[in-house]
Amino acid sequence: MASDRGAPQARSVNRPPPEAKSLLEIEGLRVTFGQTAAVRGASFSVARGETHCVVGESGCGKSVTALAVMDLLVQGAQRSADRLQFGGEDLLTLPAKRMAALRGDRMAMIFQEPMTSLNPAYTIGSQMAEVFTRHRGGGRAAALERAAGLLGRVGITAPGMRLGQFPHQLSGGLRQRVMIAMALMCDPELLIADEPTTALDVTVQAQILRLLAELQRDLGLAILLITHDLGIVARIADKVSVMYAGEVVESGATAPIFAAPSHPYTRGLLRCVPVPGKVKRDELLGSIPGVVPRIPPGFVGCGFRDRCEHAVAGCAAPVPRQNAGGGHEYLCRLAPGWAA
Structure with a gap:
């Protein structure tokens, strides 16, 4: 498969051993606010010592997912999942007192706006x-x-x-x-960082990212990093989950996703990234028309179809999960290899 023009290259990072047990396991996470389905069946896991990045535009459900893990959703939000476990403990049934004991101790969060x-x-x-x-x-x-x-x-x-x-x-x-x-x-064993470099200048951003990498190496932290910056993902992530309209539309190891993105949304995001030496001076960057929609509970089909150049009538039907190999999965009707 051909890689996207201008896509940043994921660097090689120190990965946890294959037998590393997942510290955080999320399967089928759902969060609704009244008539809005903010998270729709999101699934991924974070192993000990691993950096897992969740990436996507604003409004895709990234921060809500983190708050659901920490049980810090606003009053009135409805949270459910097929599995939501941290260190073997079921976060869905955990008493409030026990959950309060975990927060800030074994699991901690850096909030979005310092x-x-x-x-x-x-x-x-x-x-x-x-x-x-x-x-x-x-x-x-x-x-x-x-x-x-x-x-x-x-x-x-x-x-x-x-x-x-x-x-x-x-x-x-x-x-x-x-x-x-x-x-x-x-x-803590797990550090959730919600866009920790937002509103910081480029020099400070680099310092913060370097600091997180050093702390992970020295302390053995598992890091769940939420960002909309694909450059950050390419630099530090072991694995990546791309979210759109509350769903994880593509996931897997960082290098294969950057080298051969399989979901049209991921490809669109990568086309928007300027890369020195690959994007010519005065050349227009890619863009994704439209905005992230508000999805109601019970929505069926691809949430990206109204913005996708490959959309057909069949995209309104339930979307299959495709396997691109090596743990690289994506949620789309287009078969593996379609972008080659």
């Missing part, structure tokens, strides 16, 4: 210490000592002084580093 995710009324030290004392006990002094150590670990200078500062006294890049340090306070 400028507003920290409480402006409390110092950095108070907010970080609360995580540690809640889950691990001990005194405030021990918690602050660990907080200072982690601030230094994520590259913040004068960490002891920073503990006494308020969020508004820090730049966006420093706040993002604080969020990462806070998520690591209890040595």
Whole structure:
């Protein structure tokens, strides 16, 4: 199969051993908000020590999927799944008290917007210490000592002084580093990072990504990274799940998906990415017409059909899941090899 023009090349990364057991298992996850099906049967898993990226446009259900895993959905949202397990524990039936004990301890999340995710009324030290004392006990002094150590670990200078500062006294890049340090306070097994480089300049983005890679290597973290940036995916992901309109439309190891994308949506996303040396000066980038639709419960057929140049009447029927080999799967009527 021919690779897409201008597609970024996925680099070789250190992958977990084949026998690595999945830490997080998601099968058939569904989330509805009234008459909107935000997540529709999403399935993927994250192994220990693995970086799994979930990619797609805004409104595709990426953040909702992460919030469903953490059981942080807004009141009124309906969550169900065929399987939703973390470390062998069923997150669907877990008592609220046990779920609260997992959050921030064995599983932690870096939220999307560092400028507003920290409480402006409390110092950095108070907010970080609360995580540690809640889950691990001990005194405030021990918690602050660990907080200072982690601030230094994520590259913040004068960490002891920073503990006494308020969020508004820090730049966006420093706040993002604080969020990462806070998520690591209890040595979690799974770190969910929801677009951790949003609103940061390119230099700080590179620093944050390098930091996450270093922390994963040193601490053995499993990382579920949510992003719309395919360049980030190509740099750090072991596996990738492409989401559209609440569904995982393509999934597998990163390199095969970037080399031979099989879903029209994935191919469209890759055509939108400028790649130095491959896209000529003044050449128009690709684009996907239209917007992500709001899908109602009970919707049948391909959610991408109204934007797809290959759509036919049969796309309104149930969509088969195709196997492109090597664990590379996609949700489309087009048979493997159609884009060769």
